[in-house]
Amino acid sequence: MLPLHTQPRQDEVFSSWLVRLALENEIPVHTFYYSLLQYHGQIWTRDIDRHPPHELLDLIAQATGQKANALARLCLTSYEGRLYEKLPITGDAPWLMPAGIYHRIRKRPGMQFCPVCLSSDNFPYYRKLWRTSLAAMCDIHHCRLLEYCPSCQAPVAFHQHGMGRLKNLRSDAGRICHNCRYDFADCVIAVADVDTEILEGYAELLTTIKSDHLYYLDLTDGNEFLLFKGIRALVGGLGGRNGFRLRSVLSALLQIPLVPEVGKDFEYQSVQFRMYLMLCVVWLLKGWPERFCEVCAEANFTRSRFSEIYNELPFWISSVVDVRLNLGSTHHSYEEIDSAIKYLSMREGSICWQSLGMLMGLKRDSAKSALNLWLRRGGRG
Incomplete structure (x- = not known):
């Protein structure tokens, strides 16, 4: 057993805990796993939060006393059957932020963060929820998450603190930029200027992802996979090339800008756009399906506009699209x-x-x- 086998924190992601294990024992990350645990496989040159090797899990379980099911909850596979049906080992997945891994370097913002949360932690750690594109706002502080260091624009790569000549083994290393040493506690936070009810609704949605016992609204009889599959289809339709008129109507109604980067999927959009679009979706869901139908009517948005994503729509959306958005049709219950x-x-x-x-x-x-x-x-x- 390790001298200090720190316990995983609430919603902590696997890679964050791996780094904290090493740093809290005041051992460089590479030395900790290669020499102390005798694990000689790849860790930081892959997305270790997806499908960590069983050999690594077994060694960590022996060294920390953690059970296998507790370790599994730290990994992104724990979202299977909820955010996505099955998580691939590599490649894009619905709701998953792409990390752009090249050797030990992160070329894309695969990890977001709330500077207020990191500042409040005794030993800063990174949440599993922050790896999802669904989360563009902190569910606790209602501020927009950050994707890059505001000082040098480097993506988060907290594992780099325990490596190289400039390694940082301090307890607050998790809130320090690995590239320029900027303290994320000094970040300027941004809160969307929208109705408090919408912010709280978005926070409520995010909270359900962190819980195994809470359900959001009553649209799918507790089937979270169908709920989030439908929400993903909505953000895809609203943010896609056919969604311009819908975005214009929603932007005017809620007084928020909705300007996506052309040709990019939701997971590749900026955190600001993702937050604004999710706030719009939450507003629509709170009055489903009437608000959705009213916005579509004002935008002259008919069923044909959903043709590109129609096969992705779960029943709770397709039934509305089929009956309520057919051009020239009379609505029948x-x-x-x-x-x-x-x-x-x-x-x-x-x-x-x-x-x-x-x-x-x-x-x-x-x-x-x-x-x-x-x-x-x-x-x-």
Whole structure:
């Protein structure tokens, strides 16, 4: 066992804890793992938060007394079935900030941080939530997260503190820039100038990710994967090339700028844009689906505009898009559609979109969408 086997903190990410283990024992990071734990595999030349090698996990468990399930909760695989279905070993994944790893260097901001949180920590540590693009605001302090050192614009690479000639083994090393030694406690924080209810709603959404027992709103009957899959589709649609008119309407309504970098996925957008867009999405979700439909109507945004991402939409969104956003269609509730189909079934014995459209006065696309809605809700034709 180690002289000091510090415990993981709340929501701490695996790589942060690895560094703290070494620094709190006052041992350089490379020496700690290569010589003391006798682990000779790669650690910092890969995204160790994704799928850490079993050999490394076993050695750490023996040295610290931590159980395997406790170590698994520190890794990004713990979000499987919630933020993404399955986390690939390498490559892009929904909601995951790309780190741009080149040897031990980080070319992209794969880790964000809240300077207030780091300043408040006795021994600064990095949260697992900060590795996600979903989190662009601190759920505790409601300030915008930072992606780069504000002094030298270097991405966060806290593992570098325990390496090289200029290694820093101090207890506050986690809040110091590895490149220029700027103290993140001196960062200027920014809070979005929006309604407090929207900020609190965003913080509530982020809090549910950190908890295994909380659920956000009541849109998917507690199925978090479908919830976050839908939110990812919304930010993709709003931030994409077809979302300009929606962004214009939302920007005017909420008085916030929405200017994305053209051609970039949500995970590659700036933290400022991601925060503003997520605030818009939270506002839409708080009044779902009425607010969404009203904004789409004002922007003249119809079902066809979702064609590029339609297959990615979970039912709680596609059902609204199918029935409420069909150009020229009259909105009918599921109950009305169900009644019409039961009538046709008794009268004709079979159901098709043509007969449903004739009965309800729907055009072709609307009739097909209505029948599709009924089938997806468990109807049988």
